[in-house]
Amino acid sequence: MEVSDHKTDLPTAAPKQRRRARFSLEKATPYLAIAPFYLLFLVFGLFPILFSGYLALSKWDGIGQIQFTGWTNLQRLAQDTDFWLSLKNTVLIWALGTFPMLFLALVLAFMLSLKMFKHKETLKALLFLPNITSVVAITILFGLIFSNLDGLANGLLHLVGLKSINWLTSPNWVRVVIASVNIWQYTGYNMIIYLTGIARISKDYNEAAQMDGANNRQIFWKITVPQLKPIILFTVMMSTIGGLQVFSEAQVLVPSGATPQGGAMTIVYYLYNTAFTNHQFGYGSTIAWGLVALIVLFSALNWYITTKRIQGVK
Amino acid sequence: MTRIMHGSIRLFVGIAVLLSLFPFYWMLVMASKQNSEIYRTPPSLMIGNQLWHNIQAVIAQTSFFHALFNTLFIAITSTVLVLFFDSLAGFAFAKLHFRGQAFLFAFLLGTMMIPGQLNIIPSFYLMDKLGWVGSYKALIIPGMANAFGIFWIKQYCTDTIPDSLLEAAKLDGCSTFRIYWSIALPIMRPALAFLALFSFMGSWNDYMWPLIILNDEAKYTLMLALTQLKGIYSVNYPLVITGTLLATLPLLVLFIFFSKQLISGITDGAVKE
Structure with a gap:
């Protein structure tokens, strides 16, 4: 060329x-x-x-005149406990989902990269499959599996002699359910990305390590993870940006009567309710800007922590 | 030692595959039972015999086909438009030379960094002013030329289309558009396949924006119809889950045929990042 x-x-x-x-x-x-x-x-x-x-600096009900109100909305945001509770929910859901998901994806990618598997492409496709389903469909399904009364999850708990759990009305458990939707949907996707990275690690490293008698666990921690650092950072960033914007899972799981105290109200869900249910479009925009500020902040923080942590492992 | 190691790795991967497939199986189990059979403890993992009955019920009692048709219309129209506008712009960035090219491309990449949530409320305002609330125009037109697709096609064209081929066509007197349409487009086919899948699935699965824009039930997409179904038949699990199964099926079929393109597309994407 x-x-x-x-x-x-x-x-x-x-x-x-x-x-x-x-x-x-x-x-x-x-x-x-x-x-x-x-x-x-x-x-x-x-x-x-x-x-x-x-x-964001105005008051507007969606129909009438837009009134410029200056900093009022920002003051309200700073003192709005519902906003901060929604933020707490969002961050908890993100943390509960992202870390197990990325770790699992990394381990699976490492295992699939070993020479022992014959049908690697099929395994990849099967693990990736959850990613193509819609959030709405899968949330409806998970909502039934984790139904408060008679879902599969409680059925299994009964089977081993445990009491049922109110998955969808307990603030802690509902976050776990939302996080598990994310884990199920994105582990395979991240695994594919890690596999790409692993394929690019020079074979010499692994061979040298094996000659020195290193086992798989040592190769994983001492070679794979440090070598994948830029890709891990990339996936953490992408998951953070996605995680801070969780909406559909929460809204489909708890469609009405969701409160920030209930655990499922995320920032975007709160934004949606403020604007499109309560018709406070001005304040809704303030929330949107608050969210963007948080995304920027978290990305920077992530960058800093991930860079440091993985250097520590090395 | 290594045998135990290999065995446990196989077991781990095996369990992961089972967990990723189980929800699909469970969807089928629930969709094939009567309502009364579902509440049983301990839960039965066997497939029931009511699947056909439930499918008929969904079709008779809900506007499933209507929503399916709406979704197909939106997804196909968006995808075709995205393919045309993105490939045209991607080709231009990769193979044509014009002033301001570098700046315009950097600008395009920059727009990808803007978080979508900022746009929701003001976009709704705009759609209201344009009279597009409740119209599919609001779902199709804003996204019909998107930065990601243009970037994707540009990379592919740069890597695969030889300049000499284009030069030859130019000397033969082909117009630029003709060169794009008859020479570049056929070469881009693999990249277009991924973009088409990506865009079709995105459109099929989209939830928040249609939820905000569509206010007439007759215009609902499948995803909106599903959540509505869940609200109405909150105690009739089989009906809800049969609807969910039917809405998931087309994507599963698509995946069976195109999983390779999809996975290699994501792989290529990861390399480029």
Whole structure:
């Protein structure tokens, strides 16, 4: 490809210029080709962002006049216990889901990368399968499995002589249920990403370690994990950004009567309720900006911690 | 020692595969029973004989096919538009030369960093002003040229389409659009396959934005119809879960045919990051 490039450029400057002149008739084509994206972004991306900055400092019920109220909304946000409780719920759900999920994905990727498996592609596909299902469908299913009264989960608890658990009404357990939806759906996806990374680790490392008598556990902790550091960081960042925006799982599981005290109210769910149920579009936008500030903060924090932690392992 | 090690690794992977498949099986188990059979303790793991009956009930008592048709319409229309606009722009960024190209592309990548949640409320305002609330236009048009897809196609074109081929076509007097349509597009097919799957599934599974935009039940997508079904028949588990199973089935079929493209697409994506 590169070579042919040079070949066509080899002739003297004259024909090149002539060629350029001929194609100037079509000078506008590239801009026309990329224009749709920029036009759409201008209307449906840039305008909403700017407008949401204005809305965040205003009061608006969705129908009447928008009243600019300045910093009032920000003061309200700082003192809004419901917002901070929703934040707590979101962070707990994220932590309960992300860490087991990424660790499991890493272990599975490591195991599948060993030479012992014959049908590797099939195993990969089967482990990835949960990722293609819709959050709504899978949350409905998990809601029935973890139903308070007669779901499979409580049935199994009875079977081993334990008492049933009010999965969906206990703040702690409902977070576990939401986290388990995420774990089920994203472990295989992250495993695929880790497998890509493992395939790029030089074989020499593993062979040298094996010669020195290292077992799989040592290879995993001393070679695989440190070598995958950038990819682990990437998945932690992606999971954090996704985790802070959890909505569908919570809303489908606890559709009405959800309260921040109930455990399932996430920040985006609170934003949705504030704007589209209580018609406080101004304050809803303030929550959105609060969420974005948190995403930026968490990403930075994650970067810092993950970088440090994995260096520690090394 | 290694035999025990290998055995436990096999066991671990085996359990993981079972756990990832079990919910699908359990969906089938619940969808194949009568309501009264479901509440039994200890729970039975066997498939019942009511599946066909439950499917008929879902079709008769809910507007399942209507919602399926709506979803297919939205997903297919969006996907076709995304494929066209993204491949055109991706091709332009990869193979055409124009002023401001580098800046425009960096700008495009930058837009991917903007969190979607910021847009929900003001976008709703905008849709209201445009009169698009309740209309599929609000679900299809804003996303029909997206940064991710353009980036994806651009990378693929840069890697696979030889410049010499395009030069030759130019010398033969082909217009740029003609070159894109007849030469570049066929070469891009594998990248388009992944983008199509990705976009179709995203559209099929989308929940929050349709929930906000669609206010008329006749226009509901499958996902909205499902949550509505869950609300109405909260005590009739088999009916709810049969609906869920039917809504999941098309994606499972898609996966059986295209799992390779999907997984290798994600793999390529990870490499590029």
